[in-house]
Amino acid sequence: MAKEKKKRESTNKKSKKQSSRNCNSKQNSNSKQNSNDNIKLSDFSYAELIVLAATLSFSLAEELDEDDLTIFIVFLGLLLADMQTLAAQRAIKARQQASVTEDLELETEI
Numbered sequence: 001m002a003k004e005k006k007k008r009e010s011t012n013k014k015s016k017k018q019s020s021r022n023c024n025s026k027q028n029s030n031s032k033q034n035s036n037d038n039i040k041l042s043d044f045s046y047a048e049l050i051v052l053a054a055t056l057s058f059s060l061a062e063e064l065d066e067d068d069l070t071i072f073i074v075f076l077g078l079l080l081a082d083m084q085t086l087a088a089q090r091a092i093k094a095r096q097q098a099s100v101t102e103d104l105e106l107e108t109e110i
Contacts, residue, residue, distance in 0.1 A: 060072065
């Protein structure tokens with residue numbers, strides 16, 4: 001009987017180790033998944049962006065007829081123009097805030 005208890009105890013220890021390993025691997029996969037959720041376009045290399053654009057363009061061109069493709073291209077042009085306007089506005093605001101901050105720093109030094 002003593003041998004059976006030892007076997008059961010060692011089996012329990014093994015199962016506890018395995019369950020803790022499973023928990024650790026689940027935590028690692030969750031943290032990897034969370035880090036994958038935060039991928040930005042700036043994280044991609046130039047080559048990856050080119051491949052992505054080419055693949056997306058080809059897929060869309062295959063799926064859309066001529067009229068829809070033309071409308072989609074015009075839509076992308078409008079989207080691009082609006083995004084450029086927003087980016088320019090952000091840059092101007094950032095420059096203005098930086099100059100105001102510099103002015104305040106100069107005033108406090110004097």
